[in-house]
Amino acid sequence: MKTTIYLDNAATTKTAQEVVDAMLPYFTESYGNPSSIYEIGQRSKEAITKARGQIAEVLGAKAEEIYFTAGGSEADNWALKAAFEAYKNKGNHIITTKIEHHAILHTCEYLEKRGAKVTYLDVDENGIVKMDDLLKAITPETILISIMFANNEIGAIQPIKEIGMIAKEHDILFHTDAVQAFGQVPIHVDEMNIDMLSSSGHKINGPKGIGFLYIRKGVKIRSFVHGGAQERKRRAGTENVPAIVGYGVAAERAARTMEERTKKEIELRDYFIGRILNEIPYVRLNGDAKRRLPNNINVSFQFIEGESLLIMLDMKGIAASSGSACTSGSLDPSHVLLAIGLPHEIAHGSLRMTISEETTKEDLDYTLDQIKEIVNRLRELSPLFED
């Protein structure tokens, strides 16, 4: 059925009309190449400069520390691969966590095949990294700590400031994948001692296909994409001007509306979580109740499998996501849910709903009614459920 209640804003968001409007002139009017000196090119260049400033502002960074990429995955790949190359004379050890996005985990696996030693830190049952574990993991060979700011599945927010402090004290480069956190929670790269930070436009009502890597001035990170002299010679390729412009507007907008928006989201989130836990039996909340993204709800329903649940929700016009890997044809459920200690069969029955500023209480009430009915039906189908 046509999606009418969109609860998968962690997967991607609607591009805000304000953002689209800002982008439009750069397709058919100011379409010049920003590397060119003529007027129509310079217009593009100015637009990029403005967007870079808008984004830097949100992070407390300098504009020239923002390097545009094609998205969060490229930024993650770049940060890790280039840091490993640049610092391999110093050591080959990288510390990350078990709950990172695949863009980090698969890149780590790639680097392991090329001589990196990677420590994947455990998290506690709420999905939070323990500082003790981090401290213990550090060796003289450690060149990079990469820990995500907030988790995409369970919304858990890491103690980034503490991690930054530890990294700084040990003189280790600190990268954070902030794809889910940027624009949702306050971030300050200096106060948090962040050396590199990844973000992606489409997670904050900006366009798809654009992201950035923040690189602190002085950090010696080489190019990932070689070629032209764009992005201060660090990332080749004709700039995606419309997307960059849209990203700038989206970042400015996210920061401007953050306080009010997230306050509202947190209220709705907690209302919804409360009702689910109270009104449906055999259910649990995944991820820390407080240290979690304002828009993230993640619950597991025992005895049922996620994909079935998703399809039945879809039949009701509701878009959500699950920690079941059935959807992708692999048999392992979400590595994040396993990392917080869920048994496989429970991880399979998890449901993630990520709301937006447009989500209403009515949407959630309707969704709850549907979930109740569907969970009942699926449990009746389930050989695991003995009523």
Add this chain to the structure above:
Amino acid sequence: MKTTIYLDNAATTKTAQEVVDAMLPYFTESYGNPSSIYEIGQRSKEAITKARGQIAEVLGAKAEEIYFTAGGSEADNWALKAAFEAYKNKGNHIITTKIEHHAILHTCEYLEKRGAKVTYLDVDENGIVKMDDLLKAITPETILISIMFANNEIGAIQPIKEIGMIAKEHDILFHTDAVQAFGQVPIHVDEMNIDMLSSSGHKINGPKGIGFLYIRKGVKIRSFVHGGAQERKRRAGTENVPAIVGYGVAAERAARTMEERTKKEIELRDYFIGRILNEIPYVRLNGDAKRRLPNNINVSFQFIEGESLLIMLDMKGIAASSGSACTSGSLDPSHVLLAIGLPHEIAHGSLRMTISEETTKEDLDYTLDQIKEIVNRLRELSPLFED
């Protein structure tokens, strides 16, 4: 002055209105993540499938051989770096040319630091690679031939079919950077024995920030960006749905209009070149007169420097490009112009104008008048010019 005559279509093109119209719904209506199973996600997935088919069609390829990237530079980086990784057990020798785009040349330099041996073939005075040179360069260690389809500065079109045949006979992988050729000249990957091909959306009135690498089925090329399972696990990152949709439409459109459009462009091009060579003294045409892109005009004016010329043209509302590196603050002029044998001081005085389907004879007549006047003024300023 506001650009009114845009003659830099090799740098980037105006996004066609038809393309923008096709993209628009994917920002604010069908914004779902194509990896999701619910309806709004499946809509995106279908849109991508359609675009992949549109592009494959233009190349005589299969849809599943098209892998979307963030642009031509990423496609070039991917092809070279991954081929080197995949085939390094077989050998470490790569053959390319002296006139490739920096996305190829700088990637080759990167690989040279990591053990690759690279032969940079010379070109003749028209910018064409000699088959003899290619044959002589092949060694048992040769794993990859990467030769551009058409040059971005002088428009020279290489004998790709012959090169493909030679590559095939020697069982060597053949990649071609077709960023300037795709949509401008007929390409058939099977008939030309092309194993990999790079292209970029914004060169064919498609959006910026999107490109593709064609990878022939069976060619063992690993991921360049690691992470999610997008693009058949070969290129991670949430798909840039609107740009992919726009690219598909642009490709279909370029193929559909190719015959008529390029016929008109070739007429205008040759008319313009004729007048420049006849009416301005001390000028030469760069690149082959016939085997050149339909829209490319590249001439050198003795005794003057390109940037000055560009700025003065800009004052008249004309956007063009130059082979002088002064614009980028480096002192070397275009490596392409040097490769076809131009002395430095003449290379500095070169002017590239690349027309589009919208360019009129009146535009070119006006441009010629301006060029005449500006060239005169600059020659009067020049210590090299003795009248």
Add this chain to the structure above:
Amino acid sequence: MYSEKVMDHFQNPRNVGEIEGASGVGTVGNAKCGDIMRMYLDIDENGIIHDCKFKTFGCGAAVATSSMATELVKGKTIQEALQVTNKAVMEALDGLPPVKVHCSLLAEEAIHAALWDYAEKHGIKIEGLDKPKSDISEEEVEEEY
């Protein structure tokens, strides 16, 4: 993603439930992998599958293939039921996406497991039936890049 038939059998699964005192019961799959299928057979004295019910924990395709499998074996002889392969189930459903082929294998195996149970209980040997594997692994392994 799914054909109309799959969606129909997923949303309105046929023969859901248990058969008390069934002639044969087979359970395959494994909750860790996200799929368990349990098939109940009621086989009469003539060796005809009189009734068939299922319970499934799994994805949409798993539910739909279970449902279709029960439909296909109902009324059949044991030997005919052995011909209900995963291919037959898929065809009856107008196909499945490639990543879902293993769910149909599960259905085939569940029938086999229930028949095996029936044979053991009755001390007979069914021609052409091997002891079912306890776990179903994926047939199609996608290349990793």
Add this chain to the structure above:
Amino acid sequence: MYSEKVMDHFQNPRNVGEIEGASGVGTVGNAKCGDIMRMYLDIDENGIIHDCKFKTFGCGAAVATSSMATELVKGKTIQEALQVTNKAVMEALDGLPPVKVHCSLLAEEAIHAALWDYAEKHGIKIEGLDKPKSDISEEEVEEEY
């Protein structure tokens, strides 16, 4: 990219041309690098720079800095002219983009070269003037990644 002053001096360069029988002529830069600047000085018996003209092959900034440099030295004493550094020229032009700083160095060097020529011709030594380098290299070297 360029300030209004730069654009003005680029489009309407002052003092273009040659001075026949100039007191001093200096040429710096090199056509290979895309920039040559030639400066002509007319210095009177009191050591005042009476007239100054230039010819330049180079980018917009090169033309503008030449033009501004001629303006700045005109009417000055030799010692005052020595104070016309590239910084002074840049300031007078309301600044230059970072990649164009070397063009202003070219202007400074051209004045020095012309003064050196004058000194040599007249067999005098100018306090604070060294033999000009024949080639100008870039001051700001951007890091390569």
